[in-house]
Amino acid sequence: MTWRDARRASDAELVSMIRRDGIDVLVELSGHSLGHRQTALAARAAPVQVSTLGYPATTGNPAVDVRLVDERSDPEGSDAWCTEKLVRLDRCAWCFTAPPGGVAAAVARPDASAPIRFGSFNNLAKTTPAVLDVWAAVLARVPGSTLTLKNGAFVDEEIRERVGEELVGRGVARARLRLLAPTEDAAGHLEAYHDVDIALDTFPYAGTTTTCEALWMGVPVVTLAGELHAGRVGVSLLGAVGLDGLVAEDRGGYVEIAASLAADGERLASLRATLRERMERSVLMDRTSFCASLHAAYAAMVEARAAGGRG
Template sequence: MSSAPSIPSAPSTHPAPPAGWQATFSEAVRLQSENRWEQALTLLLPLAEQMPHEASVQNLTAVLLAQHGRLAEAVVLWQRLLAADPGNVALVANLGRACWMLERKQQALEYFSLAVQLQPQDPLALLNMGAIHQGEGRFEEALAWYERVFAVDPHHVQALFNSAQLHADAGRFTRAHELYRRVLAIDSKHVIAQAQLIFTQHYLEHPSPAQLSALARRLGAQCAAQSPVFSNWLVSFEPERPLRIGLLSADLHDHPVGYFIEGLLAHSAGKEVTWIAYANNEKRTALTERIAPAFSAWNEVFRWSDDQLAARIRSDRIDILLDLSGMGSGHRLGVLARRPAPVQVNWLGYFGTTGLPGVQAVIADPRCVPEPEEHWFSERVWRLPSTRYCFTPPKNAPEVAELPALRQGALTFGCFQTLAKINPRVIAAWARIAQRAPQARWRIRCGVKSSEEDRRSLAQRLVQAGIAADRFKVEAPLERQRYLASYGEIDVALDTFPYPGGTTSAEALWMGVPTLTLSTPGMLGRQGEQIMGAAGMAENWICFDEDAYVDRAVALAQRSAWLALAEQRRAMREQVAGSALFDNARFSRDWHELVRNIWRDACEQVISRSSQGISGPKP
């Protein structure tokens, strides 16, 4: 264990406190409790300068600085306080969390370790140790720390929730769901646990879209009931005027959402739209820097309360708020429940209903939501003509390689999905393929969160299903360029089901590798069908039952199919580049027209309500 971090010495002088400082401090406390952090900090900073030895003033100032993202300044104040009170575990915990957010990971670990040394039975200290190991991908170590929390407090909500997240990431959904339900038994209003319980059920072997819809509507009703809802907005309902569109997402970086939004933003010029970003994360990547100039304002809102963010969206005069998270990680359901924009749209980052009464529209396409499945959405379904999203070709992608089977003498199937998608149902289908195509091989490249232990576990499951160990490789993730190049090692991608690939399938097509997909009910279950259809490859690559999926894979593994596969591979990039899946200019035209129609419909409803004498615009 590393030694504790060095702490600056506390100043020795103690000037007299200014008159009436308690009243100023109490006002700052009140403002902070109302989430008016900026006003509280403005009020408190002068007092903090005058009273460097008053712990309560210095600590609240540090807290407010941290809430404003001024973490380095907060660390300095907390270090000074800790020098005067070296046994204060709360200060040590604050320093650990601040250093973690500043990417000072070793220093964070040292502070968290110090907290455990000071109070070995303190649940917060133990929790922080679990969280830092979880953030570093050391899942089993993290679980061990959470078990220590449970030994002290069996009902510790955050430790239960974090443990559930770990089990979900590892694909152990039965255990994850058990833990989410334990969280909800203690705190029935834990919205994040409810959303995760819904989201992770999409990974089950046989998810029920009807049941997921019912759960989402129940959660949506609960969020709406406990949130103050705006009933008027600072916008004019003119159907043809330029629009202000807000984009709310935790994934505006190197993430599937980022890859799919990039092309739309690049082709928005001249569309009479002003974009405003509400980025609910602190991660910035090269993709973030590429898309940020498309926005007239970029707000990093990760630390903002629901009230603060909703008020900002309303004051920004947003006409249409696009939510790109739904029930996924980093969602802001509490903000959407407040309805800070007159029109709120569910799109791209999620594949089911939000269940929220204040979200009026969901953007789909003819394949992913056929008319008989519209009733699974609380939102009105609006369809783009070809595809609900369009992919931006990877920058500097390697050239398409020749079909590997021609030089290797055997077909290699590939799957580059996250481990959680490779469920027993998928493995059973692959085992049937392996039995009927004895020369075929598999290359499985795991998602970024996979650990060596996870990969060993998958290999064991494959062997137990009857696939010999010398017929497959389960490999670690690669950095992006090497990952793209690794498509040159496989002939055909086998999709997972009922949770198909998205970005991986689009990337595979760009690298000349078609994906054999199995379409199942629901927007998510039909995602592979949607992608292959939008790429102009519906024929021969979309199956609707497992027998057809197995039969088609077996046929592709036969030597007689390889010449056609090789010819298709050579022409694939040029073909898909002109398809709806990659034609960002066409997609942008279709998308902006659809969103304009959603706005026109909202304006018509406002006019209709006004003509009936109903007060308050509620499109």
């Protein structure tokens, strides 16, 4: 394996570097995120160019041949929204690795009759007014329940207060809200899930790492299936661990699923006790099958390109 530090390379230098190395399949993980190199890709740096993981939409770049997805994240018909050819892996398109540090999963609540604690640790940019509407409706359906929100933006007290006011304006008592700034380390971040019973996903831009971390910590996640990839990652992740029943098809269904799960103490306790093992045994953490599926997809792309196709 050879590592190249290309951070300071110009597009022309990067393209030359890739071509000198004789790369057959170039995989980019940034899409249009900060630091992306779409202009280098536009110069056709490699015979087959692939986008995956780091950006939840089409690049819109005709020189990017393929996006790696799966049948849950991008069902039939999704191709119409992409400039790339969609290659659907025969398993979940994501593979989760246990975080370092050995943080224990959340244990069963000592008092099963205590109020339900909902939570979301997603990026605040994903928390739209529509999301707040639905979360307020969930709290209204589950008397006494609380909502913990934790994200990087909450280092700013004014932002915390603004979000709190938004929820109060939707009928949620301020005492039912916990708005947390980031923790100092990854272990502290995961330990914060010990105080959450049910995680609420955002929409139409769903969580990815956040969803995996919640599940790893024994916290089930309720998600809303969107029309596009960004809103369907939770569909794929929950399907991979056998929790399709926590996927809602509309906002009313989202509220109903969250409220029903909150009322089922036995199921909540079972999920809390078994979710980590369920993940470990699932395709979501099966690195061997992930690599095999990925390598087969890459080989098929090279073969297609050699035959005059796109990849």
